[in-house]
Amino acid sequence: MPDTSLLADRYRVGRVLITSSRAEVRRGQDTVLVRDVAIKFFRPGADTSRVDDEIRALARLSHRGLVSVFDADPSADVPYAVLERVEGRTLHDRVSAGRMSIGDVRRLGAALADALAHVHSHGFVHCGVKAATVILGDDDAPRLADFGLAHLADGTRLTKPGQDVGATAYLAPEQVHGENITSAVDVYALGRLLLECLTGRRQGPPQVPDGLPSDLARLLMCMTSPSAARRPSAQACLDALPVVGPPTLVTPLRVSAPRVPDDLESIRGELSPRDRCAS
Incomplete structure (x- = not known):
């Protein structure tokens, strides 16, 4: 007889890890493969077709910088x-303990840019990049979680309207104004996140702190430009974040040769005023 105390006769459900208006995540154990898992339960009233689309689409993504989907119903x-x-x-917990070094921020930025480049190459926009959705494992390797706000690149939302919109501090201007959603919103959020890691706090209007290496300052200026068209792609951000020092587990899978990306060529040289990257 099946064990009715197990979810799907397989998963033992444990205590709550995370809760939000659209879902609850609990600890779990796969009794077949004998491994720990997390089980995300969607709230009653969730649009079944949307949930189905989200799970099936995101299960196609496979990258060590993303939390993997093993099973679903x-x-x-x-x-x-x-x-x-x-x-x-979470990265939120880490930043609450103090600001991060420039080297650590470069490595973190490169790893998350690599994960986002993978997401974007498959036609998705995450739309929820923030400190609370980045999980630092025991090895401090970052994993981007929670695709509950994801969009397809054609603008189709994968989740039901009216759900959590994330911390407003990370929202790109076009999100605030209800304009077209593109991968540029993830780049903006990543730029804001890296600024938060460098300063140890969230900002109002994004301000790049003094004393940064000029290449990093220029990149952060462009990533947080009010103009989506002037922001570099996630892949260009990866290419512009050379990792210096000893290798670490947060180094991205694809380490590209350090170079200034094409969409940043106009700001080579000395540190330029912010309006060179702003509209």
Whole structure:
């Protein structure tokens, strides 16, 4: 007889890890493969077709900088997804303990840019990049989680309107104004996130702190430009973030030769005024 105390006769459900208006994430264990997992239960009233589309689409993404989807049942009485469980803290917890060094921020930025470039290359926009959605494993390697706000690159939202919109500090101007959503919103959010790591606090209007290496300052200026068209791609951000010093586990999978990306060529040389990257 099946064990009715197990979800899908397989998963043992544990305590709550994270809760939000659209879902609850609990600890779990896969009793077949004997491994720890996280189980995301969608709230009652969730649009089943949207949940199905989100899970099936995002399950196609496979990158060490993303939390993986192992299993799912969008048609269950309570739709759920079984996810890789990453033990550790969030980047929000890390930044709350103090600002990060320039070298660590470069490595973090390169790893997250690499993950976002993978997401974008598959036609998705994350739309929820913030300190609370970056999980630092025991090895401090960052994993980008929570695709609950994801869009397709054609502007189709994968999740039901009216759900969490994330911290407004990370929202690009075009998101605030209800304009077209493109991968540039993720680059903007990543730029804001890196500024938060460097300063140890969230900012109002983005301000690049003094004393940064000129290449990093220029890149952050462009990533947080009010104009989506002037922001570099995630891949260009990766290329512009050469990792110096000893290799670490947050070094991206594809380490490109350090160079200034094409969309930043206009600001080579000395540190330029912000309006060179702003509209």
